[in-house]
Amino acid sequence: MEQITDYFGSLVFNDEVMRNRLPKDTYKTLKKTITEDKELDISVANIVAEAMKNWALENGATHFTHWFQPMTGITAEKHDSFISPIDGGKVVLEFSGKELIKGEPDASSFPSGGIRSTFEARGYTAWDPTSYAFIKDKCLCIPTAFCSYGGQALDKKTPLLRSMQALSKQAVRALHLFGNEDVISVKTTVGPEQEYFLVDKDLYEKRPDLVYTGRTLIGAKSPKGQELADHYFGVIKTRVKDFMEDLNKELWKLGILAKTEHNEVAPAQHELAPIFATTNVAADHNQLTMEIMQKVAKRHNMVCLLHEKPFAYVNGSGKHNNWSMSTNTGVNLLEPGDTPSENAQFLLFLAATIKAVDEYQDLLRISVASAGNDFRLGANEAPPAIISIFLGDELDAVLKGIAEDKVYKGKKQALKIGVDVLPPLPKDTTDRNRTSPFAFTGNKFEFRMLGSNESISCANIMLNTAVAKELDEFCNVLEGSKDFDKDLHELIKKTIIDHNKIIFNGNGYTDEWVSEAEKRGLLNLKSTPEALAHYIDKKNLDLLSKYEVFTEEETHARYEINLEKYYNVVHIEAQTLVDMIEHGVIPASVKYEASLLKEYKLKKEAGIESAYECEAINTISTLVDKVYASLKELKKDITETPEFKDSLERGMYYRKTVLAKMTEVREYADALEENVSKEAWPYPSYGDLLFGVK
Ligand code: ADP
Ligand code: MG
Numbered sequence: 001m002e003q004i005t006d007y008f009g010s011l012v013f014n015d016e017v018m019r020n021r022l023p024k025d026t027y028k029t030l031k032k033t034i035t036e037d038k039e040l041d042i043s044v045a046n047i048v049a050e051a052m053k054n055w056a057l058e059n060g061a062t063h064f065t066h067w068f069q070p071m072t073g074i075t076a077e078k079h080d081s082f083i084s085p086i087d088g089g090k091v092v093l094e095f096s097g098k099e100l101i102k103g104e105p106d107a108s109s110f111p112s113g114g115i116r117s118t119f120e121a122r123g124y125t126a127w128d129p130t131s132y133a134f135i136k137d138k139c140l141c142i143p144t145a146f147c148s149y150g151g152q153a154l155d156k157k158t159p160l161l162r163s164m165q166a167l168s169k170q171a172v173r174a175l176h177l178f179g180n181e182d183v184i185s186v187k188t189t190v191g192p193e194q195e196y197f198l199v200d201k202d203l204y205e206k207r208p209d210l211v212y213t214g215r216t217l218i219g220a221k222s223p224k225g226q227e228l229a230d231h232y233f234g235v236i237k238t239r240v241k242d243f244m245e246d247l248n249k250e251l252w253k254l255g256i257l258a259k260t261e262h263n264e265v266a267p268a269q270h271e272l273a274p275i276f277a278t279t280n281v282a283a284d285h286n287q288l289t290m291e292i293m294q295k296v297a298k299r300h301n302m303v304c305l306l307h308e309k310p311f312a313y314v315n316g317s318g319k320h321n322n323w324s325m326s327t328n329t330g331v332n333l334l335e336p337g338d339t340p341s342e343n344a345q346f347l348l349f350l351a352a353t354i355k356a357v358d359e360y361q362d363l364l365r366i367s368v369a370s371a372g373n374d375f376r377l378g379a380n381e382a383p384p385a386i387i388s389i390f391l392g393d394e395l396d397a398v399l400k401g402i403a404e405d406k407v408y409k410g411k412k413q414a415l416k417i418g419v420d421v422l423p424p425l426p427k428d429t430t431d432r433n434r435t436s437p438f439a440f441t442g443n444k445f446e447f448r449m450l451g452s453n454e455s456i457s458c459a460n461i462m463l464n465t466a467v468a469k470e471l472d473e474f475c476n477v478l479e480g481s482k483d484f485d486k487d488l489h490e491l492i493k494k495t496i497i498d499h500n501k502i503i504f505n506g507n508g509y510t511d512e513w514v515s516e517a518e519k520r521g522l523l524n525l526k527s528t529p530e531a532l533a534h535y536i537d538k539k540n541l542d543l544l545s546k547y548e549v550f551t552e553e554e555t556h557a558r559y560e561i562n563l564e565k566y567y568n569v570v571h572i573e574a575q576t577l578v579d580m581i582e583h584g585v586i587p588a589s590v591k592y593e594a595s596l597l598k599e600y601k602l603k604k605e606a607g608i609e610s611a612y613e614c615e616a617i618n619t620i621s622t623l624v625d626k627v628y629a630s631l632k633e634l635k636k637d638i639t640e641t642p643e644f645k646d647s648l649e650r651g652m653y654y655r656k657t658v659l660a661k662m663t664e665v666r667e668y669a670d671a672l673e674e675n676v677s678k679e680a681w682p683y684p685s686y687g688d689l690l691f692g693v694k
Pocket of ligand 2: 193320446
């Protein structure tokens with residue numbers, strides 16, 4: 001039987017393949033480029049390209065592409081074949097170092113937020129050698145960053161790599177303070193847990209809302225939802241199991257460490273978690289995972305829904321971003337360690353993270369903001385829209401002890417950082433708080449606010465940059481200190497006191513927390529436009545430009561792109577809803593009403609009581625009038641929009657006016673569904689969709 005170990009990574013130009021196929025010195029140079037972020041010489045690139053081409057051809061590839069992640073949120077690829085003509089009408093297969101390192105796709109149709117006008121449409125893609133090339137659909141895919149000719153980032157990878165570099169630089173400085181001179185780089189690591197829904201493809205195709213928008217815009221509640229919690233970790237249905245098996249195999253071939261799979265809370269909802277990797281690799285792998293999930297689902301006559309809220313009344317889907325930092329010597333910097341020095345170092349990195357999350361709550365909130373995710377955050381199923389940190393009782397008590405110079409459980413004196421050993425912290429804390437947006441889980445933080453559909457890049461860009469900034473400030477204080485342990489203690493103590501307000505160990509789903517957070521002065525940015533408004537606050541522009549992650553121009557561009565995406569998404573949803581009501585809901589309801597009326601008349605002629613028909617006709621008739629009236633208003637809202645002074649105002653209009661009207665239309669439509677026979681209703685029901693996969 002075929003073993004996983006035989007095919008794992010078989011479609012990846014990974015370290016083993018490189019070692020086997022490259023001349024020794026080329027391999028060494030390439031490795032150095034990868035581990036030390038060095039530039040690659042063209043002569044070396046030529047040798048690598050040749051080896052890559054031969055390997056790809058042997059594995060069935062005919063084309064190559066620079067695979068990149070423009071700001072559309074999905075990946076982009078333009079395939080070129082390896083052929084090159086020679087005399088006699090023949091071809092040879094070629095792939096040069098230049099083609100490996102740099103590509104020049106026509107960039108004019110990708111969002112740029114005004115950075116690049118179409119007359120200077122050229123952009124270029126540049127190889128990211130830290131993420132392995134791979135073969136997908138007979139095409140050699142080379143992970144690349146995508147920039148304009150002026151060097152401005154037009155994608156999600158470029159700023160992610162920049163933020164990792166910024167963090168590495170500051171973290172190395174901090175580690176040298178503790179005598180770790182052997183550390184030359186620090187990489188952030190991420191393990192993203194991915195949630196998704198599976199629905200039957202035939203049913204899916206009968207729902208224009210799912211087809212056009214990825215979520216249901218109407219749909220009455222099904223008799224059963226997630227009340228019994230009988231789906232969570234439940235036995236996996238055969239069809240789903242077959243899908244998962246197939247999916248795992250595809251992912252493993254691509255070297256993706258798919259590890260855990262289980263049923264989630266909502267019916268038809270599932271989760272896949274990989275083993276963590278360096279952040280840019282994790283980001284690439286997550287994009288691939290989402291793409292392959294959708295592809296494999298189709299093979300099983302299902303559709304994989306990645307939308308954050310495909311169905312009302314049951315949970316939506318998120319993505320948990322498990323995050324840490326790791327040195328080139330293999331040390332996890334969020335691992336508390338055993339000795340006073342290790343503990344002190346851990347506390348410094350912990351303090352930097354706490355301060356970063358507090359000072360840049362807005363950027364973290366922005367990094368997860370999307371029209372889809374607005375239905376989750378703050379809706380009692382995902383963390384609230386308020387950012388706070390959960391530390392767990394043990395660590396919380398340790399920090400309180402430091403802040404208040406108090407003794408900690410059974411100790412004789414208050415803990416001195418750098419001198420005493422930390423009390424043991426439970427590894428896998430059972431008191432794990434599932435309601436916290438940002439939770440410490442023993443040796444990493446779990447940022448839980450991400451939407452299922454979004455790239456993980458943005459969240460990590462903000463997190464890495466903010467932590468880099470705090471480490472920079474800490475190093476400025478500590479470098480040249482005369483009494484390191486004392487100054488370190490004071491710095492950590494001050495940080496804990498100053499940023500205590502961001503720490504919250506209680507239940508984040510309660511109303512009390514919302515008012516408590518307000519008292520503490522924490523931000524509660526309820527929707528995407530409200531959050532995005534802060535993107536261009538001076539402090540955020542300053543942070544991102546100081547650490548060379550985004551120039552001010554680039555930040556402005558992202559702000560524009562995100563707003564534009566937001567109101568376009570809502571606009572498309574509104575148009576889809578109009579279409580479904582006009583061409584589905586109203587005609588079906590009226591037709592059904594007519595059949596009842598016929599029945600009513602017949603009964604009346606025969607002298608039979610007809611209380612049911614009479615009442616049903618009245619109910620349907622009233623609801624049809626109501627839905628029609630609301631529909632007309634909605635149509636007006638989206639066709640006769642007011643003049644907007646900027647994108648933010650337009651975004652707010654779609655949030656406040658259009659979405660509110662859509663909710664009203666939906667209420668009447670759902671009431672009609674409840675009153676019209678199943679046979680007459682034009683769309684598969686929630687029950688069909690949620691329980692349709694056997
Ligand atoms: P759960 O949160 O579901 O209980 P785990 O805690 O085992 O699951 O891990 C969740 C995710 O965190 C996995 O993808 C795992 O690989 C990842 N993870 C573990 N250690 C680290 C780390 N140091 N950095 C980043 N991610 C990590
Ligand atoms: Mg988790």
